[in-house]
Amino acid sequence: MAHFKEKYHTYKTLIEHRLAHCVTKSEPVSLYAPLKYILSGGGKRIRPMLILLSCEAVGGKARQALHAAVAIEIVHNFTLVHDDIMDHAASRRGRPTVHIKWDENVAILVGDELVALAYRELLKTQSPAIARVVEIFTEGVVEVCEGQAYDKEFETQKNVSLNDYLLMIGKKTGKLVAVASEIGAVVGGGTAAEIRALKSYGALLGRAFQIQDDLLDVVADEKEFGKTIGGDITEGKKTFLLIEAYRRARGADKKLLRSIIMNHGAPLKTGKPQAQSTVCVADVREIYHRYGVIEEARRLITRDTVNANRHLNMLKPSDARAMLYGFSELLLNRNY
Numbered sequence: 591m592a593h594f595k596e597k598y599h600t601y602k603t604l605i606e607h608r609l610a611h612c613v614t615k616s617e618p619v620s621l622y623a624p625l626k627y628i629l630s631g632g633g634k635r636i637r638p639m640l641i642l643l644s645c646e647a648v649g650g651k652a653r654q655a656l657h658a659a660v661a662i663e664i665v666h667n668f669t670l671v672h673d674d675i676m677d678h679a680a681s682r683r684g685r686p687t688v689h690i691k692w693d694e695n696v697a698i699l700v701g702d703e704l705v706a707l708a709y710r711e712l713l714k715t716q717s718p719a720i721a722r723v724v725e726i727f728t729e730g731v732v733e734v735c736e737g738q739a740y741d742k743e744f745e746t747q748k749n750v751s752l753n754d755y756l757l758m759i760g761k762k763t764g765k766l767v768a769v770a771s772e773i774g775a776v777v778g779g780g781t782a783a784e785i786r787a788l789k790s791y792g793a794l795l796g797r798a799f800q801i802q803d804d805l806l807d808v809v810a811d812e813k814e815f816g817k818t819i820g821g822d823i824t825e826g827k828k829t830f831l832l833i834e835a836y837r838r839a840r841g842a843d844k845k846l847l848r849s850i851i852m853n854h855g856a857p858l859k860t861g862k863p864q865a866q867s868t869v870c871v872a873d874v875r876e877i878y879h880r881y882g883v884i885e886e887a888r889r890l891i892t893r894d895t896v897n898a899n900r901h902l903n904m905l906k907p908s909d910a911r912a913m914l915y916g917f918s919e920l921l922l923n924r925n926y
Contacts, residue, residue, distance in 0.1 A: 594916040597909075598639070601652065605638045608660045612707060624688050624700045625707075628667050631683050636799070636921070637766060638663040641774040643917065644788045646910030647902075650778025654716065658723060658777055661712035662770050665727075668704035669734055669766075671697050676742060677825060705731070717777045726776065730769035737762025741827070748851060750828040752837075759800040760793065767796030787904040791914070794898035798891045799921055804829040805887045808875050810925055820871030826850055830890070831883050835874075838881040846873065895922045 609629050615622050638659035645655035673679070674687040675697050681687060689697035712727055713720070740758040744750045771792030775785040807822045808831060822829050828851075836847045878884050895918050905911045 594913060594920075597913060598917075598920075601639055601642050602635050604652075604656065605635050605642075605659060605663065608656055609663065612660060612664065612711060620692070620696055621699060621703060624692050624696055625703060627691070628671060628688055628700065628704070629664070631667075631685060633683060634924075635663060637666055637770040639917065640767065640770040640792060640914075641777075643910050643913050644771040644774025644780075644792075645778035646774075647788065647905050647908060647914060648775050648778040648780030648784045650774075650780075655774050655777040657711050657714040658727075658773050659770075661708045661715075661727065662730075662766065662773070664704050664711060665708040665731060666766060668701045668708065669738070671701040671704065673738060676738070677821075679821070715777060719776050723773055723776055726769055726773055730766050733761040733765040737765065744828040745826055747828075750833060752830070752833050755828060755830060755833055756797070759797055763800035763803075764793045764796030767799065768792035771795075784905060787901040791898045791901040794894045794901070795918060795921065798894035798898065801830050801887055801894070802891050802921070802924065804831055805884065805891070806925065808878060809884065820875075823850065823871050823874050830887055831878050832874075834883045834886060835878050835881050838883065839877060843877045843880070847877065850874070891922065 613622060613626055613629065641655045641659040641662060642652040646652050670682060671688050674682055675689045675694055679687050680690055685691075687697070688700055709724075709727075712724060715723060717723060737758050737760070740754075741762055744754065744758065768789050769792070772785060772789040775788040780788070804822060807819060807829070810819060823832070832847065832850070836844065836851065839847055899915060899918050902911055902914055
């Protein structure tokens with residue numbers, strides 16, 4: 591574990607250093623100040639880390655994939671900036687979101703610029719398979735946008751199945767994680783079987799990550815989580831927890847969950863918003879516990895993580911493969 595933490599820190603520092611040098615301009619201030627703000631926001635750098643480790647796991651050198659790693663982190667931040675606008679989110683990673691600190695027009699423009707910067711960085715990757723890398727990356731961006739569209743559609747739909755939800759998170763969250771591990775394998779010169787294995791590993795890990803994010807929105811410590819707890823409930827988001835709890839609930843519990851589904855979270859935003867929202871979130875959390883969906887979410891997260899690790903068994907034993915196992919463990923046990 592000490593070795594894992596040391597190497598993780600080394601690679602994270604490498605990623606942060608490159609990110610800091612991606613933006614050298616300062617004017618126009620209205621564009622570059624918020625751009626630097628969002629890229630300096632920290633985070634676990636999960637996707638770029640996966641690119642570097644996947645590259646190494648198939649026999650490549652981490653630095654071969656550094657530009658691609660930074661590109662995927664930049665495009666991930668693009669999705670966060672625009673998602674925050676659509677979700678009316680006030681904070682991200684414990685700091686005001688871009689549209690709150692500046693305004694929505696600035697945030698939209700910053701998101702657009704982030705996409706351009708991501709491609710500029712990606713195209714610096716030295717690889718004979720650069721065309722394939724760009725193709726994978728582009729399809730990833732397309733599917734993330736599709737996933738976000740489904741997510742917003744589901745907020746106003748009265749009937750969203752668990753399969754609908756899994757399709758949505760497979761695109762919105764799972765796809766970019768799968769893209770990261772796949773691109774790393776391609777840049778590292780992996781075989782077709784190794785590339786498939788790492789792509790599958792990323793897809794399952796990404797799904798587990800999103801379900802865990804849904805869970806943490808209900809049970810995490812707000813300071814550690816970096817955003818308001820219960821936000822998914824007050825926004826009426828169709829998460830795994832809400833969908834599964836509604837399927838299992840009876841009587842007054844089902845009626846309360848139905849009111850959230852039917853009114854797109856409106857009952858939690860009327861009257862005295864802060865006081866009523868606090869009570870309702872607590873009530874919904876209690877329903878989740880009572881019907882066992884908290885434990886069911888944890889079971890599904892563990893299952894997907896275990897299945898993701900099975901795909902790593904197809905790779906040759908190496909320090910990088912061991913790091914990927916450790917990475918899975920890190921995400922499984924995160925609390926923010």
